[in-house]
Amino acid sequence: MRSAAVFAAAAIAAPFSLCVAGPAAAAPGAPDLSAYxxxxxxxxxxxxxxxxxxxxxxxxxxxxxxxxxxxxxxxxxxxxxxxxxxxxxxxxxxxxxxxxxxxxxxxxxxxxxxxxxxxxxxxxxxxxxxxxxxxxxxxxxxxxxxxxxxxxxxxxxxxxxxxRTAGLPADVPDPNDFIGSDDSYLVGIGPKNVFPVFSVSGGLTCKIGMFSGGEIACDGELPGVDNGDNEVFTRVPGPVGTRKAGSPPFSTPAYPGPVRELPAGHRIDSHGGTCMALEDGGVACLAAVGGPPQGFVVTAEDTETFGGQPG
Structure with a gap:
């Protein structure tokens, strides 16, 4: 597995100096509507x-x-x-x-x-x-x-x-480019059933267990991972990495019922976490709590993590 670098900025305080912020600038690439x-x-x-x-x-x-x-x-x-x-x-x-x-x-x-x-x-x-x-x-x-x-x-x-969504490494898909929908991916019925569980066409089953922090993980065969691990995860805030799925695995629905497949090109947003179904059958998931995004990308050929701390 290849782990991307943590994207964070370090602020250095300079004693006896005063920094005055200048006028805010438009984000790079912003349209100019002044001629209308x-x-x-x-x-x-x-x-x-x-x-x-x-x-x-x-x-x-x-x-x-x-x-x-x-x-x-x-x-x-x-x-x-x-x-x-x-x-x-x-x-x-x-x-x-x-x-x-x-x-x-x-x-x-x-x-x-x-x-x-x-x-x-x-x-x-x-x-x-x-x-x-x-x-x-x-x-x-x-x-x-x-x-x-x-x-x-x-x-x-x-x-x-x-x-583009701030803080994402260049090779991580941007949620802005994926389609959200009214569809629910909650499995079963229950008073505390708030965490979506879904599959993607490449065979992974995933759960977004976020609520002001939490964990996102996908279970199944992980391309490029040869140590027997079968679950990729990001704990927010906390580590990212791969591990052997527990019993039951993280993606097991808390309330029994059929697990729906997320169509390629679509995304799920849930309590600060986002997962996207990739065209090659893979998945990309990310979340951020008080810092830059962290998560993972699983393609048909490789499994990568970014941000957070090594799992």
Missing amino acids: QPAPVERYLDTSANGGEVYFQTPDGLLCAMRPAQGRAGCDGPLPGAPTAANEIVLSGDQYSRGLRATATPQFVKPTGGAARVLEVGHKITFADFECAVGEGPKTVCTKGTPPSAWMTVSADGTGIGP
Whole structure:
């Protein structure tokens, strides 16, 4: 097994010195919406919601909104440049709620009154800490923060969320690129049944046992591991590594029932942990509690861990 280096920054205090922070800078790659013509926000404002919400349509039929009280903006509808299963994109400062989604309960459709007004090409709306614009193509772009710290883009040339999830090694898949859904992966029924258990097509069975910390692990044959270990894990906070599965293994459901397979290209987010089903049948899982992400990636050829402490 190859273990990636722990990604952490060390802060060094310099006595008798004073550091003054300069103006915040936009995240690298952030869109610049300064050239778009402002549209009067009042035309799109719904004051019935807590703190007000903005709803608009795009020329190509997306239904979009800015919902500051929820900390998110996004669009529902057919998403060009995205996998066909995705019908919603969410911009949020929370990495576990942002990204592409496949949902039957859209959250950016105007809930009352008539249809939302169309935001014409070349125009933008600014509301709270969100700004959304429609460009040629058409292309819909929204940013969060001033200067922008996160953004979403919807266009035929590519649909997705930026920037890349902070702290991930370059060879670890980004949850932003995977599809979340309404599907539940809880097995059985019980009052404390909160931990999803799932399989992936390559044969592993996994459990996200996170609740303000905890453990994520996958059981099964681990490519590239030749010492007999059959479980890869990350304990958050704590070590990452491989081990021999206990009896019952970590992935055994606490409540009996069938274990569902997570489709390739999809992800599960649960209480601060995320697992992604890879196209080759493998899985990537990560979590972070008060520090950089740590976790593991199991492909058809290799098993790797990153962050945390050696298991």
